[in-house]
Amino acid sequence: MQPPAALADPQALADPQALADALADTSYLADEGLATVAWLAHALQRPLLLEGEPGTGKTALAEAVASLLDVPLIRLQCYEGIEASQALYDWDFPRQILHLRAVEALGREQGGAAELEAELFDERFLQARPVLRALREAPCVLLVDEVDRADDEFEAFLLEVLSTWSVSIPELGTVRAAVAPYVVLTSNRTRELHDALKRRCLYHWIEHPGLKRELAIVRARLPEVDQALAAEIVGLVQRLRSDEDLVKPPGVAETLDWARALHALGTSRLDPEVAAATLGAAVKDRDDTERVRVALDRMLTR
Amino acid sequence: MTAAPSPAPVDGWDVGQTLAGFARACRAAGLPVTADRERTFLSACAATGLGERRAVYWAGRATLTASPADVEPYDRVFAGWFGGRPMHGVARQDTPRTSTVQASLEELPEGEGDAGPGELLRAAASAEEVLRHRDVAGLSPADRAALRRQFATLTPRPPTRPARRHTPSRTGAVDGRATVRAHLRNLGEPERIRYRRRAVRPRRVVLLVDVSGSMSAYADALLRLAHVMVQAAPRTTEVFTVGTRLTHVTRALRERDPDRALLAAGEVVPDWSGGTRLGQAVGVFLRRWGRRGMARGAVVVVLSDGWERQDPEQLGEQVRRLRSLAHRVVWVNPHRGKAGYLPVQAGIVACLPHVDDFVAGHSLAAFEEMLAVVDQHAAGSPPRG
Numbered sequence: 001m002q003p004p005a006a007l008a009d010p011q012a013l014a015d016p017q018a019l020a021d022a023l024a025d026t027s028y029l030a031d032e033g034l035a036t037v038a039w040l041a042h043a044l045q046r047p048l049l050l051e052g053e054p055g056t057g058k059t060a061l062a063e064a065v066a067s068l069l070d071v072p073l074i075r076l077q078c079y080e081g082i083e084a085s086q087a088l089y090d091w092d093f094p095r096q097i098l099h100l101r102a103v104e105a106l107g108r109e110q111g112g113a114a115e116l117e118a119e120l121f122d123e124r125f126l127q128a129r130p131v132l133r134a135l136r137e138a139p140c141v142l143l144v145d146e147v148d149r150a151d152d153e154f155e156a157f158l159l160e161v162l163s164t165w166s167v168s169i170p171e172l173g174t175v176r177a178a179v180a181p182y183v184v185l186t187s188n189r190t191r192e193l194h195d196a197l198k199r200r201c202l203y204h205w206i207e208h209p210g211l212k213r214e215l216a217i218v219r220a221r222l223p224e225v226d227q228a229l230a231a232e233i234v235g236l237v238q239r240l241r242s243d244e245d246l247v248k249p250p251g252v253a254e255t256l257d258w259a260r261a262l263h264a265l266g267t268s269r270l271d272p273e274v275a276a277a278t279l280g281a282a283v284k285d286r287d288d289t290e291r292v293r294v295a296l297d298r299m300l301t302r
Numbered sequence: 303m304t305a306a307p308s309p310a311p312v313d314g315w316d317v318g319q320t321l322a323g324f325a326r327a328c329r330a331a332g333l334p335v336t337a338d339r340e341r342t343f344l345s346a347c348a349a350t351g352l353g354e355r356r357a358v359y360w361a362g363r364a365t366l367t368a369s370p371a372d373v374e375p376y377d378r379v380f381a382g383w384f385g386g387r388p389m390h391g392v393a394r395q396d397t398p399r400t401s402t403v404q405a406s407l408e409e410l411p412e413g414e415g416d417a418g419p420g421e422l423l424r425a426a427a428s429a430e431e432v433l434r435h436r437d438v439a440g441l442s443p444a445d446r447a448a449l450r451r452q453f454a455t456l457t458p459r460p461p462t463r464p465a466r467r468h469t470p471s472r473t474g475a476v477d478g479r480a481t482v483r484a485h486l487r488n489l490g491e492p493e494r495i496r497y498r499r500r501a502v503r504p505r506r507v508v509l510l511v512d513v514s515g516s517m518s519a520y521a522d523a524l525l526r527l528a529h530v531m532v533q534a535a536p537r538t539t540e541v542f543t544v545g546t547r548l549t550h551v552t553r554a555l556r557e558r559d560p561d562r563a564l565l566a567a568g569e570v571v572p573d574w575s576g577g578t579r580l581g582q583a584v585g586v587f588l589r590r591w592g593r594r595g596m597a598r599g600a601v602v603v604v605l606s607d608g609w610e611r612q613d614p615e616q617l618g619e620q621v622r623r624l625r626s627l628a629h630r631v632v633w634v635n636p637h638r639g640k641a642g643y644l645p646v647q648a649g650i651v652a653c654l655p656h657v658d659d660f661v662a663g664h665s666l667a668a669f670e671e672m673l674a675v676v677d678q679h680a681a682g683s684p685p686r687g
Binding site: 015016032037040043051081083096100148152190195205 | 334336338339342345346349350351356357360361363364365367368369370373465466467479482483486489503537552553585588589590591593594595596598623
């Protein structure tokens with residue numbers, strides 16, 4: 001079998017550093033490890049499996065890559081019980097019936113049952129779902145989100161598609177990607193993934209960013225927010241993550257939300273009252289809220 | 303697929319050899335390095351450029367590791383193989399790792415073979431029957447060996463939950479779509495009516511097995527029980543051991559042979575027969591696994607005597623959180639089966655309000671009952687103990 005060709009090689013994909021720079025232009029700040037892995041996924045045409053705490057930017061990477069390559073982002077959200085037909089294609093049953101009725105009403109003479117049936121399984125009744133669309137529309141970025149939520153059988157199916165880049169539809173024939181799509185799988189580790197799937201992919205565990213990087217992210221994403229305020233928020237979130245035993249530590253997305261909320265209120269300094277009032281932007285658990293309130297008093301009123 | 307270009311030798315040393323050797327060293331350190339992973343690693347190195355130490359580091363990390371727990375041993379091997387300090391100081395403290403483990407299974411002497419006096423002339427059937435009800439903790443080595451074989455007779459049926467999908471069935475609701483499709487296939491001629499009902503899928507079962515000192519007499523039997531349950535539903539059963547820390551042992555228990563599986567589990571568990579920090583361990587489970595979905599809608603079985611060295615309040619709080627995620631929380635306590643047992647220890651008292659079922663777990667017969675409790679998927683649980 002012919003392996004599909006690689007994505008067109010724009011400047012941004014010359015080497016990991018170039019990719020990191022290009023990602024930074026889309027306001028996604030990748031560290032060296034992530035940039036290297038993301039670049040390798042392109043160079044080796046392997047899917048990229050990203051794991052990490054919620055809010056560390058797994059999904060955002062796929063979006064950033066799609067935007068910098070200027071290709072469509074096709075997203076497949078996995079859930080418990082997802083089936084191949086939800087990922088690949090389905091036949092548009094109502095329209096098939098409508099077609100039958102139309103044929104009937106016209107009282108068409110020529111053509112037998114076989115011909116009619118062939119008509120029913122025509123391209124125009126085919127509803128392409130994300131994976132099939134990705135194979136057809138490549139070059140593109142295919143994001144398989146939260147693959148750990150899907151079942152084992154679905155994983156096996158994905159593995160097959162990801163290693164052959166092709167899918168066969170009994171009524172229509174085989175669809176093969178002309179160019180390997182850039183595939184990003186994300187997982188929250190609710191379940192151990194199949195080893196076979198992991199072997200097929202490049203693996204990267206994303207950590208919460210350090211103080212400097214997170215501050216840089218806030219600055220890049222929200223340039224309108226006051227610099228001193230951004231530094232205060234990031235410092236506080238970093239300490240909440242490391243010191244307080246929170247049920248759900250805030251991710252980068254929460255940091256950004258909080259900064260946005262404070263900015264909207266016209267705040268330029270983080271004091272306990274404002275912080276407590278806007279806490280809901282960053283902390284989404286009642287028990288945590290209590291803890292953080294106490295911690296806020298401790299941290300902000302020294 | 304992408305071919306693995308073999309890197310050319312540079313300045314007298316063969317790069318390919320060095321890299322392949324590194325991959326093998328990683329395998330020796332317990333990382334999941336298979337031949338195809340090794341190949342991918344070589345192509346990744348060839349792609350990123352070979353001269354760069356950092357590039358090789360990241361290429362290796364992307365291709366040779368498969369979980370956050372792999373990073374620390376990877377860093378160690380990398381530093382050892384290529385010299386210098388590890389690239390990345392991220393030894394994740396909360397990930398138990400297993401280079402040297404003391405986990406001895408001396409609890410279970412190899413009593414098979416030479417028949418000890420205790421094993422002489424016992425009518426096999428009745429002896430088995432007696433054994434079924436004997437407390438596991440008080441068994442002689444020979445009885446233990448006999449009991450071990452009897453574990454094979456346990457037949458767990460995984461609990462189920464309704465699936466999102468429907469399945470064709472003889473009874474149930476009329477499946478309009480399938481019926482019309484069948485009619486269509488006959489070009490509109492009426493055909494028999496199709497029915498469908500809600501399919502069922504296995505519900506996840508999570509076992510938290512206490513292997514601390516106070517449970518040491520039961521730990522072996524409980525892990526065997528866990529092994530039987532993992533074998534019955536390998537993809538929907540997860541097992542953790544709890545002591546001073548939390549260890550994920552499902553992978554070890556997927557090994558089919560029970561003795562080998564237990565040995566493998568013993569190698570992973572670093573805190574065999576240590577203290578208990580039950581509340582903290584449950585908290586770690588919730589944070590790292592449970593809340594992300596492993597406990598959601600699952601039947602969570604805690605196998606412990608509830609001896610808590612630390613704050614019982616905290617334990618109660620964690621079990622409450624667990625209860626709010628899980629479908630049901632079953633607490634299995636070996637002491638429950640003993641005459642005169644009252645749940646009075648602070649740890650147990652704090653947990654009981656948040657537990658759906660409180661059952662015994664000291665003998666094979668009790669295990670059978672416990673399996674029945676876990677299996678039952680009908681709503682409404684038996685009265686709390």
